[in-house]
Amino acid sequence: VTPRVEHVAAPGSPGAAATPAPPLRVALLGFGTVGRSVARILSERTDIASRLRLTHVFNRDVARKRASWAADSIVWTERIEEVFASRPDVVVEAIGGLEPAEDWVRRALQQGLSVVTANKQLIAAAGPRLLRLAADEGCELRFEAAVAGGVPVIQAIQQGLAGDVIARVAGILNGTCNYVLSRMGSGSVSMEDAVTDAIRLGYAEADPTSDVDGVDAAAKLAVLAGVAFHRELRTADVATASIRPVDAVDFRYARRLGRTIRQIAAVEALDAATLHARVGPALVPEASRFGRNEGANNIVAITGRYGGTTAYSGAGAGGDATAVAIVSDLLALSASRGPCGPAEWPAAAMDDAHEGRFYIRFVVRDRPGILANITAALARWRINVDAVLQEPGFPKDRLPFVVTVEPCRELDLRNALNEVDSTDFRIEPLVLPILFE
Amino acid sequence: VTPRVEHVAAPGSPGAAATPAPPLRVALLGFGTVGRSVARILSERTDIASRLRLTHVFNRDVARKRASWAADSIVWTERIEEVFASRPDVVVEAIGGLEPAEDWVRRALQQGLSVVTANKQLIAAAGPRLLRLAADEGCELRFEAAVAGGVPVIQAIQQGLAGDVIARVAGILNGTCNYVLSRMGSGSVSMEDAVTDAIRLGYAEADPTSDVDGVDAAAKLAVLAGVAFHRELRTADVATASIRPVDAVDFRYARRLGRTIRQIAAVEALDAATLHARVGPALVPEASRFGRNEGANNIVAITGRYGGTTAYSGAGAGGDATAVAIVSDLLALSASRGPCGPAEWPAAAMDDAHEGRFYIRFVVRDRPGILANITAALARWRINVDAVLQEPGFPKDRLPFVVTVEPCRELDLRNALNEVDSTDFRIEPLVLPILFE
Numbered sequence: 001v002t003p004r005v006e007h008v009a010a011p012g013s014p015g016a017a018a019t020p021a022p023p024l025r026v027a028l029l030g031f032g033t034v035g036r037s038v039a040r041i042l043s044e045r046t047d048i049a050s051r052l053r054l055t056h057v058f059n060r061d062v063a064r065k066r067a068s069w070a071a072d073s074i075v076w077t078e079r080i081e082e083v084f085a086s087r088p089d090v091v092v093e094a095i096g097g098l099e100p101a102e103d104w105v106r107r108a109l110q111q112g113l114s115v116v117t118a119n120k121q122l123i124a125a126a127g128p129r130l131l132r133l134a135a136d137e138g139c140e141l142r143f144e145a146a147v148a149g150g151v152p153v154i155q156a157i158q159q160g161l162a163g164d165v166i167a168r169v170a171g172i173l174n175g176t177c178n179y180v181l182s183r184m185g186s187g188s189v190s191m192e193d194a195v196t197d198a199i200r201l202g203y204a205e206a207d208p209t210s211d212v213d214g215v216d217a218a219a220k221l222a223v224l225a226g227v228a229f230h231r232e233l234r235t236a237d238v239a240t241a242s243i244r245p246v247d248a249v250d251f252r253y254a255r256r257l258g259r260t261i262r263q264i265a266a267v268e269a270l271d272a273a274t275l276h277a278r279v280g281p282a283l284v285p286e287a288s289r290f291g292r293n294e295g296a297n298n299i300v301a302i303t304g305r306y307g308g309t310t311a312y313s314g315a316g317a318g319g320d321a322t323a324v325a326i327v328s329d330l331l332a333l334s335a336s337r338g339p340c341g342p343a344e345w346p347a348a349a350m351d352d353a354h355e356g357r358f359y360i361r362f363v364v365r366d367r368p369g370i371l372a373n374i375t376a377a378l379a380r381w382r383i384n385v386d387a388v389l390q391e392p393g394f395p396k397d398r399l400p401f402v403v404t405v406e407p408c409r410e411l412d413l414r415n416a417l418n419e420v421d422s423t424d425f426r427i428e429p430l431v432l433p434i435l436f437e
Numbered sequence: 438v439t440p441r442v443e444h445v446a447a448p449g450s451p452g453a454a455a456t457p458a459p460p461l462r463v464a465l466l467g468f469g470t471v472g473r474s475v476a477r478i479l480s481e482r483t484d485i486a487s488r489l490r491l492t493h494v495f496n497r498d499v500a501r502k503r504a505s506w507a508a509d510s511i512v513w514t515e516r517i518e519e520v521f522a523s524r525p526d527v528v529v530e531a532i533g534g535l536e537p538a539e540d541w542v543r544r545a546l547q548q549g550l551s552v553v554t555a556n557k558q559l560i561a562a563a564g565p566r567l568l569r570l571a572a573d574e575g576c577e578l579r580f581e582a583a584v585a586g587g588v589p590v591i592q593a594i595q596q597g598l599a600g601d602v603i604a605r606v607a608g609i610l611n612g613t614c615n616y617v618l619s620r621m622g623s624g625s626v627s628m629e630d631a632v633t634d635a636i637r638l639g640y641a642e643a644d645p646t647s648d649v650d651g652v653d654a655a656a657k658l659a660v661l662a663g664v665a666f667h668r669e670l671r672t673a674d675v676a677t678a679s680i681r682p683v684d685a686v687d688f689r690y691a692r693r694l695g696r697t698i699r700q701i702a703a704v705e706a707l708d709a710a711t712l713h714a715r716v717g718p719a720l721v722p723e724a725s726r727f728g729r730n731e732g733a734n735n736i737v738a739i740t741g742r743y744g745g746t747t748a749y750s751g752a753g754a755g756g757d758a759t760a761v762a763i764v765s766d767l768l769a770l771s772a773s774r775g776p777c778g779p780a781e782w783p784a785a786a787m788d789d790a791h792e793g794r795f796y797i798r799f800v801v802r803d804r805p806g807i808l809a810n811i812t813a814a815l816a817r818w819r820i821n822v823d824a825v826l827q828e829p830g831f832p833k834d835r836l837p838f839v840v841t842v843e844p845c846r847e848l849d850l851r852n853a854l855n856e857v858d859s860t861d862f863r864i865e866p867l868v869l870p871i872l873f874e
Binding site: 037041045127128131132144149150151152155156159160161162163164165170225226229230231232233234237239245246247249250252253254256257259261264270273274275276277278280281282283284285287288289290292301304306307308309310311312313314315318320321323324325326327328329330331332344345346347348349350351352354359361387389391394400402404427428430432433434435436437 | 474478482564565568569581586587588589592593596597598599600601602607662663666667668669670671674676682683684686687689690691693694696698701707710711712713714715717718719720721722724725726727729738741743744745746747748749750751752755757758760761762763764765766767768769781782783784785786787788789791796798824826828831837839841864865867869870871872873874
């Protein structure tokens with residue numbers, strides 16, 4: 001066993017400046033949606049070129065795949081032997097499935113090469129063995145992209161929550177099921193139609209079995225359970241129920257109970273060695289984080305003994321989001337420790353020209369002409385009124401009403417308000433930005 | 438400058454087993470709510486005792502503070518010189534405020550000691566200088582606890598999203614303001630009453646000025662901006678508006694617009710050097726992640742060029758949640774790199790005795806006695822019915838209705854259902870767990 005040499009000194013450590021380490025040489029296996037996004041990020045992000053260099057892209061029929069924007073220096077190959085012979089520093093496995101992915105990951109680790117993978121199926125099936133192998137060979141196996149796409153939930157458990165003792169992990173880990181169930185919940189769409197839409201929109205495979213029957217979520221849950229509890233959860237041990245029997249009528253009854261239906265994957269530790277794990281449709285409060293999770297979004301809630309529940313949400317799939325997770329794993333490998341990025345934070349330049357929609361609430365002694373006065377001032381600054389709201393039931397001598405305006409510069413708005421005759425203003429108008437998130 | 442020696446080899450690296458490194462010696466400055474929780478977690482978590490050892494606790498009037506559950510080996514002192522003379526490996530600064538915290542942090546870093554702090558004010562005011570100092574001395578300054586308490590959002594930006602280019606960070610960073618505004622939004626509570634309640638419940642200081650006027654959130658935003666954009670954002674440059682002028686009437690008008698009001702802190706990069714930053718009350722959609730954020734919870738949404746928006750939420754304050762962030766930072770310092778925890782994942786034992794509330798939907802050919810039949814079977818298994826729901830408008834020969842039951846074992850429920858005469862069942866009953874989150 002030959003220990004791998006550290007490529008980069010701790011950022012800012014005395015040695016770092018003296019001997020800038022060469023970039024990690026990255027070989028990419030698979031140039032589908034995710035692999036392509038990884039290559040594009042590595043190509044576009046010149047700020048990390050000194051840390052990561054893509055040297056090889058492996059794919060079947062690679063000539064057809066070759067991207068015009070990729071660096072000339074990249075070797076495109078359909079021979080896996082050529083990749084291994086080049087002795088890269090890291091192998092990114094973006095092929096998916098168990099074979100040949102597992103063979104190649106194992107072979108890379110046996111050569112002491114670190115591996116970054118997005119392959120939930122592989123980690124669920126063979127994670128414990130592969131991690132042991134990586135440890136024995138002094139290299140690393142990272143798989144942030146295997147669960148919840150671009151949501152860094154594995155890192156959250158392993159590092160951000162390392163100080164806590166995890167008791168439970170529950171989440172919506174399958175975007176297809178969430179799309180289908182949230183469609184059914186918001187309209188009177190049948191399961192069949194919602195699944196057809198999901199396939200048409202690319203959220204689901206042509207055969208959505210592994211999504212709707214919970215196999216996909218069970219694999220992701222097994223990965224999370226391993227990270228959270230350091231225990232191997234076999235997917236066969238996860239009590240898994242399909243969403244197929246859920247009918248539109250169930251949403252009607254669920255609503256009567258203040259609830260809706262989502263596919264929930266949950267695992268909890270009953271003691272250090274014993275887990276309870278299940279995947280399947282469940283009734284959740286409409287107003288809860290799970291009930292409000294719409295479309296193909298993923299969300300994971302982690303409950304710790306000390307810190308309570310923290311939740312993490314975002315795009316659970318998609319080439320770019322998944323590729324962010326892979327590149328983040330690569331950057332973690334490229335630094336021996338410590339945060340990425342410069343130690344220096346130069347002063348920011350500031351831009352105050354905030355533009356947006358605004359809500360302006362006036363409180364006035366009511367008399368004819370006040371609104372005309374306000375709208376005229378706004379018009380002089382070319383600010384369009386969007387709505388005027390005046391609720392009933394307030395005293396005339398202290399009347400609150402609201403004007404909302406279309407996008408404008410805040411400075412222009414302040415100037416316009418300064419031009420309004422304020423004789424009848426009981427208090428200064430309150431200006432609030434209107435946000436869309 | 439003497440480079441610090443790495444204390445622990447990469448987990449699983451060939452050297453690791455041969456020479457187990459001694460635990461990091463931790464000196465804790467400050468034994469208030471947060472410091473006390475840090476000490477308690479370090480005392481209770483025997484699984485990390487080989488990595489972290491609390492050696493000193495510094496506090497004024499320390500005799501009064503001394504905790505009976507703490508290890509006898511801890512030195513309790515009110516003399517800061519004694520702490521520095523002991524040459525700890527890491528100093529945890531849990532004092533707060535600028536003085537003397539800044540002096541002591543600076544002094545620790547100058548001695549090459551890494552520092553973990555929860556002090557947003559310190560990082561906002563002096564972060565860039567202290568980070569530079571740490572880099573020069575070959576040690577680290579970590580401050581996960583300075584923003585959003587137990588939500589590991591700094592780690593998410595620095596590591597989990599390192600593969601992305603951050604464009605915008607927006608969030609609810611002040612639990613007091615969120616408590617006050619969500620109280621005002623859900624009832625007809627005045628600002629004054631809501632603030633009084635927040636103080637009574639311990640969410641706000643006796644003088645809530647720095648919360649309601651946005652000073653606290655601006656400091657946290659400056660910390661996030663530094664981490665996300667590697668730029669120093671001076672809190673004085675943040676356009677800050679108080680929530681004080683927000684009135685109950687504004688919630689009424691906001692609701693007319695489908696919105697509610699929250700204190701939002703947001704910073705975006707207009708280019709690599711130019712930021713736009715603001716803190717203050719804003720109208721947000723009622724159904725959005727910010728609009729739905731209730732009570733003292735914090736939430737941060739991070740938008741990247743590639744991965745879109747990911748969101749992170751949880752307890753923004755509280756001793757235990759903040760202490761989790763500090764202990765996580767300590768664990769990160771204790772490993773040269775790689776995830777915490779064992780490389781081995783032994784097989785989990787499984788527990789299938791799931792207990793909970795359930796929703797059971799039947800579809801039957803209606804006739805008298807069906808419900809009696811079902812409830813009798815449930816009663817035989819000592820399962821209490823919670824509700825029976827039957828919506829109108831369905832055909833009698835294919836009638837869906839629902840029974841919900843009080844907490845029971847799923848196995849008992851399945852057994853009971855097997856005992857029901859299924860002659861009139863059109864399809865098998867659908868059993869769904871009812872979750873409360």
